[in-house]
Amino acid sequence: MRAAVYRGREDLVVDDVAEPSCGPGQIKVKVAHNGICGTDLHEYYAGPIFVPTEPHPLTGYRLPLTLGHEFAGAITEVGEGVRDLAVGDRVTIEPVYRCGQCAACQVGHYNICRLIGFHGLMAPGGMAEYTVVPAWMAHRLPDSISPELGALVEPMAVAYxxxxxxxxxxxxxxxxxxxxxxxxxxxxxxxxxxxxxxxxxxxxxxxxxxxxxxxxxxxxxxxxxxxxxxxxxxxxxxxxxxxxxxxxxxxxxxxxxxxxxxxxxxxxxxxxxxxxxxxxxxxxxxxxxxxxSLCYTSVDYRAVIDLMSRGHYDTTGWVAHVPIDQVVEEGFAALRAGRKMKVLVDP
Missing domain, CATH: 3.40.50.720 (NAD(P)-binding Rossmann-like Domain)
Structure with missing residues (x-):
């Protein structure tokens, strides 16, 4: 499959990589759109910053890896033990890995977990045709929400x-x-x-x-x-x-x-x-x-999805799409130069 693999500062290559397999408790998602975040820009032009150079304590991944933490798509496979999601479900992903043990996690503030990780920064992400995530990261999308809006739930949850x-x-x-x-x-x-x-x-x-x-x-x-x-x-x-x-x-x-x-x-x-x-x-x-204010929790995701389902968000005039093969020139470079405001990569 095609994926945008980050290897270091100003080194992002679109390459053929192995399609990920789905393990117990996981789902496999065919990515519709993946947004380029400001964090991704920092990584590309000044990193590695958040992408670990040693194995991350929660995910085990390190550089190089596929970027992308703002994405939505459809489930193509569910792993053993997954009961509340099914193949064909349209989902957006809340990409936060947390330990569940630290003081912040135990009171529900897992967005400031002391070991926090992000899918697409500390594990291979959604700037690819397929990605595999823990099932608990998935939020179902109502039929009224387009895949484009679904990919924007993550940054809109940051704002919310x-x-x-x-x-x-x-x-x-x-x-x-x-x-x-x-x-x-x-x-x-x-x-x-x-x-x-x-x-x-x-x-x-x-x-x-x-x-x-x-x-x-x-x-x-x-x-x-x-x-x-x-x-x-x-x-x-x-x-x-x-x-x-x-x-x-x-x-x-x-x-x-x-x-x-x-x-x-x-x-x-x-x-x-x-x-x-x-x-x-x-x-x-x-x-x-x-x-x-750091990222979000599921409360924010649910609120944004509810507002989107009622037609509250409008992408007119500020969201652009690029194919994955043009992610550097028409994505990262265009954003840095101010030629575009928000870019969704279409794998």
């Missing part, structure tokens, strides 16, 4: 988890810094939670246009409009109830903290390549909070 952690409600105001896939996902998640007063801050004209076309009514360019001044005016001096950093820059964090209302929180959901300077005095004087 961040929105939940902010503790917003219907009357809340919010700002999202960054209109990449996660920033767009946060906008969708906030609207799904009933929040209407949302500002999105994004320097890219193409991204601003795409988001406005989806229905966002307050999208600003931080190079032309100061986000803090804009939001102080928009909230009549109160500041926003929640700020989300999906940009991962020092400027976005500083602006996010600057526009927070008293005792409100900034949710950090970006991948930060280097430590940032934080104005702790402002945190003290405003009694603000900074909340980290």
């Amino acid at each position: 988890h961040a929105a939940r952690l902010s503790e917003v409600h219907e009357d809340s105001t919010a700002v999202v810094f960054g209109a990449g896939p996660i920033g767009i996902g946060i906008w969708f998640a906030l609207r799904g939670l009933g929040v209407e007063a949302i500002t999105v801050v994004e320097p890219s004209a193409e991204r601003r246009t795409a988001l406005a076309a989806l229905g966002a009514d307050d999208v600003i360019d931080p190079t032309a409009t100061d986000p803090v001044d804009h939001l102080v005016r928009r909230t009549r001096g109160h500041g926003v109830d929640a700020a989300f950093d999906a940009a991962g820059t020092e400027a976005s964090v500083k602006a996010g903290m600057g526009c927070l209302g008293a005792r409100k929180r900034l949710v950090a959901v970006a991948i930060y390549e280097r430590p940032l300077v934080t104005d702790l005095l402002r945190l003290v004087m405003n009694e603000s909070q900074v909340q980290g």
